[in-house]
Amino acid sequence: MKYKSFVINCSEHQADTCRHKPFTVVEYTFNYSDSEDKQLIDSLFSDARELADKVFPGAANDSVHARSHKKILANCLAGVLSEYCWKHFLNYRKETVRSTPFESAANQIDLEIISNRKKIEVRSSFPRNGICFAICHPKYEFDILGPYSNNYKPGEVKKDYFIRTLFDGIKRPIEILDLIKSNSFTLYLTGGATYEMMIDRQLSKEKNFIPEDSFSITTESVYLVVPFHNALDSKEIYHLIVNEK
Known part of the structure; x- marks a missing residue:
């Protein structure tokens, strides 16, 4: 692994x-x-299979649902890869974050800041037109995906940070299942946003869509997102997280 x-x-x-x-x-x-x-x-693939079976138990042996299971497996693999790389990056100088146990598909993949137990949601996506297009395009730029737009009311479980990984050059998520075994498989840790940025409507907006890395959502939902032009880059989000007390 090189970075x-x-x-x-x-x-x-x-x-x-x-x-x-x-x-x-x-x-x-x-x-x-x-x-x-x-x-x-191979180890991350094994983790992804275990996670996929928890999300969609028994589907791999059911021809009706096998295709859906393969898509879930691809999303799980993207998720565990993203978590591994973000964890490696954020722990580069000192142990700052740890993985959290999987509880439900709704919680996706999370990291936790060791010092204060703040939660970091890790999401990934597959831009077809390259990473520069995803970050820079004035109309079709990607974004940092936050909570459902109604999830910041009192009593809701909230995340403190939201971070994003981009898998460049993958046209369909299931392609990752084969491409990961190539001799030059690349992913990018782009950046993130804080919870406070998500609820600041000068920085965020609502977006109605189905996330590409969703484990279980099959209908469009309204999310809060921070477009990349307002987002923190990898260097900025790193310094915020590692300096948490």
Whole structure:
């Protein structure tokens, strides 16, 4: 596994971009022909299968639901890969976050800040037109996915941070099941947003859609999102999280 950071200057890719600040992303690359990477990928694949069976039990042996199970497996694999890489990145200098146990599909994949138990929701997506398009396009930019738009009322379980991974060059999520075993599989840790940013309507907006990495949602729902032009990049979200007390 190799990783590096680099800066995207959106004005170099989209003249009319809404993102005017440089955006630092972290690139992780896996090589399945490398023995250590193979061992890691096989382990993460095993975790994804276990998670998929919890989300959709028995479906793998049911021809009617097998295709749906394969999609769930792909989403689970994207989720555990995202969690692993974000955890590795955030723990690079000191142990800052840990994984949380899976409780339900509604909770997706989470990390927890060790010092104060604040929750970090990890989400992923598959931009078809490349990472620069996803971050920089003035109209079709991606975003940091937050809670359902009605989930910030009193009594609701809330997350404190929301972070996003992009899998570049994958047209359909199920392609990840084969591509992960290539000799150059790449993903990008892009950035994130805080809960406070999600409820600040100068920074966020409502978006009605079905997340690509959803484990169980099959109908459109309204989410709060922070578009990438308002989001924190990987460097900024890293410093916020590792400096939590």
